[in-house]
Amino acid sequence: MNNGVNTGDAPKNFHSLRERILERRDLFPKRLSQVAAFALDNADEMAFGTAASIAARAHVQPSTLVRFAQSIGYAGFSDLQAVFRERLRERPSTYDERLEALRNDANRDSSVAILGGVIAAAQYSVESVSSAIGSQAFEKAVKALAAAETIFLVAQRRSFPIASYLAYTLGKLKVKNQLVSSPFGIESEQMAFATPRDAAIAISFSPYAAPSMEHARVLSQAGVPVVSITDSAFSPLVPLSQHWFEIAEADFAGFRSLSASIAFALALAIAVGEERTRIKK
Amino acid sequence: MNNGVNTGDAPKNFHSLRERILERRDLFPKRLSQVAAFALDNADEMAFGTAASIAARAHVQPSTLVRFAQSIGYAGFSDLQAVFRERLRERPSTYDERLEALRNDANRDSSVAILGGVIAAAQYSVESVSSAIGSQAFEKAVKALAAAETIFLVAQRRSFPIASYLAYTLGKLKVKNQLVSSPFGIESEQMAFATPRDAAIAISFSPYAAPSMEHARVLSQAGVPVVSITDSAFSPLVPLSQHWFEIAEADFAGFRSLSASIAFALALAIAVGEERTRIKK
DNA sequence: ACGGAGGTGGAATAAAAATTCCAATTATTA
DNA sequence: TAATAATTGGAATTTTTATTCCACCTCCGT
Structure with a gap:
């Protein structure tokens, strides 16, 4: 029946x-x-x-x-x-809600509360990347970087971990790159080899480190296409760049994590690697 | 009415x-x-x-x-x-769902799909940190680090960006630290100054870089309390550590981001800084 | 073009759910 | 302690919502 x-x-x-x-x-x-x-x-x-x-x-x-x-x-x-x-x-609660809950938490300045807060902020930041990045812009930047002979990596201070991660990952992917940063002060000499057939990734967040700006300017003036990762449309990196991406990291108690930026950097590196293998075929 | x-x-x-x-x-x-x-x-x-x-x-x-x-x-x-x-x-969809959607995506190997995948994986990783870290363990590790005179930072290769980020953040918080890594091969000399009144943070993920293991071992044998950040309970870092944390980064196409680890590192640094100011009072 | 099976719209009906109402109980005040 | 007000439980009622049913349509094969 x-x-x-x-x-x-x-x-x-x-x-x-x-x-x-x-x-x-x-x-x-x-x-x-x-x-x-x-x-x-x-x-x-x-x-x-x-x-x-x-x-x-x-x-x-x-x-x-x-x-x-x-x-x-x-x-x-x-x-x-x-x-x-x-x-x-089954869905998790929103990060706003979680941050809210932390703010009203009784033991708010315990170590655990700090961990929870930082995690929630990171979560929020990573979440927002997917909506903030335009797909055409990303594709274009990837193509520009994939076409480069050497990719120069510019970053100082807080942004430096991202550049070093890019250096590692790009290296793994057999993409030639040069970290413009050394304890010897020979950055200018490193950059002297750059030509318009190369490209650069410049990373800087407010307050923008002066040396990073200087390096980006030098490369830009040498005709090197610059892809920037920064935190504002008004960043001084923007006018120096062919392609730029705004990554807004949420803060917890004034501290900003790099979770979103580093995820973005990884995606960029993988995409460039993929694009390279596609070109070669 | x-x-x-x-x-x-x-x-x-x-x-x-x-x-x-x-x-x-x-x-x-x-x-x-x-x-x-x-x-x-x-x-x-x-x-x-x-x-x-x-x-x-x-x-x-x-x-x-x-x-x-x-x-x-x-x-x-x-x-x-x-x-x-x-x-x-208003809730976002779950990351499982998003990864699933990406797998079935028509333009799955476009650059944008890579970005989406990496972001979803990062999201997933960050999410899982909060549930994976025990609160007592975290508190204890923070106390141990806050009591240290100098915090030595041990990391190589893929983990290096995290160590450099810790060096930057701890420095900002006025917590004395020493990055055990240099282009001169003087790591042993750097560590020679370590005493049991100091502490160390060692970071290593599979495949565990040999120099990191060596450094952690030397510090551990010198009686320095070691806090480890690694990716498995069977990591060779674990037996060398007083405190250890397992951070499971989800992978996308075989690549693991550092989003979760770097958020965790930031939380650790802030918590240590907070604990320091509390002690001084 | 005809016959029939499967598909569809919409009204009729059944089921489920929210709301109302009132008697009973419990608190409050003098 | 009695009188009164507020609160509560639960049945009755109303409203909303899902389901069923049947006449009509559409498409397919002959």
């Missing part, structure tokens, strides 16, 4: 539901595919809306929603909706 | 609702405080449950929920619930 519908094998979690829908993508009749597409694109709506409201937004009848649910194996729409609701429960 | 209830001033978002409830905490009669407490502690339940199910879990009658909502200014329970639901909409 199951009306030709497979009951009992309905997906129990969102992940498998998604897979089920995807694998049957082409088997659904018109209105049901409409629902399928809407469901996967508007998972939140599916979790919160009523059958009527969802039906309206998906331009179908409520009864179609019920049929859709049944065609997947659920008893009705309510069972299907339960899966979408369950999904939301 | 408002039955003595202030309508129209009901909080519109979760944040202000929370504040409203908190500030009236003591004005609520018994059952209503019960609901208030349950609502703030089980925000997810409030979003998804029905009046009946929530009432049951909070050990009150459904009508009490309605009264609670009205006492805050809403027309009824449904309006109150809408606020809890809205809150869930």
Whole structure:
């Protein structure tokens, strides 16, 4: 007595539901595919809306929603909706909320509170990178760097760890690079070898270290394409750069981590490495 | 015609609702405080449950929920619930989900996909730090480091950026430190000054760089307390350390970012700085 | 072009849920 | 301690929401 519908094998979690829908993508009749597409694109709506409201937004009848649910194996729409609701429960809380909670925390200046705060700030910063970076800009910068013979790395003080990480990673990827920084004061001599066929990555955050600015200026004037990683559109690095990226690191008690910047730097390095292998082929 | 209830001033978002409830905490009669407490502690339940199910879990009658909502200014329970639901909409999706989406992405090996993948992995790593680090262990390590005269920093290759960041940050915090790394091969001489009144932070990830191990061993044998940051409980650093922390960085296409480690390092540095000022007082 | 199976819209119905109301209980004040 | 007000529990009611059902349409094969 199951009306030709497979009951009992309905997906129990969102992940498998998604897979089920995807694998049957082409088997659904018109209105049901409409629902399928809407469901996967508007998972939140599916979790919160009523059958009527969802039906309206998906331009179908409520009864179609019920049929859709049944065609997947659920008893009705309510069972299907339960899966979408369950999904939301597993989500972590937002970082704003977590930082908020820390601010009101009783033992706020214990070591553990500091750890929690720094982590939350880092989390927030990393999160914001994905939305802040434009994809065309990133692609262009990658292409420019991949075309370079040698990549010069400019950074001082707080930004230095990022440059040293780039030096390490690029080296691993067999991308020739030169860290413009030494205890001997021979930066100028290092840069003297730079030509327009090379490129540079300059990293500096407020307060912008004077030597970094100077190095970036020298390279820029030598016709070397400069890609900048900085923290503001008004950074003095911007006018010296062909490509620039703004990474906003959230602060905790005045301290800014480098989590977002270092993740971005890694992505940049990998992307350049990938692009290189693609060119060679 | 408002039955003595202030309508129209009901909080519109979760944040202000929370504040409203908190500030009236003591004005609520018994059952209503019960609901208030349950609502703030089980925000997810409030979003998804029905009046009946929530009432049951909070050990009150459904009508009490309605009264609670009205006492805050809403027309009824449904309006109150809408606020809890809205809150869930703003949450970001989980990192598992995002990585999953990237794997199935059409343009999976474009530069942008790499950026997205690295960011998601970093996000995941940072997230996991907070749950992986024990609070007592952290406090103890901070105390040990705060008591030290000089903090020696041991790291090579991939871990080096973290050590250099620690050197910078600790310096800013006026905590005396010594980066055990130089282009001159004088590391042994640097470490010769170390005494049991000092301390060390050793950072190494698989594959563990031989010089780092050697340095950590020398310091450990000189009676210097060693705090290690590494990626496994079986790391060769562990037996050499008084305190050790395991930071699991998620990888993207085989590359591991340092986002989590660097956030952890910053937290450690700040906590040590804080502890120092507390001791001096 | 015809017949039929599968698909669809929409009204009718059933189920579930929120809200209201009132009697009972518990606090408060004189 | 009695009178009164506030709070509460729970059944009754209303509203909202999901589901079912059936007439009609569409597309496919002959």
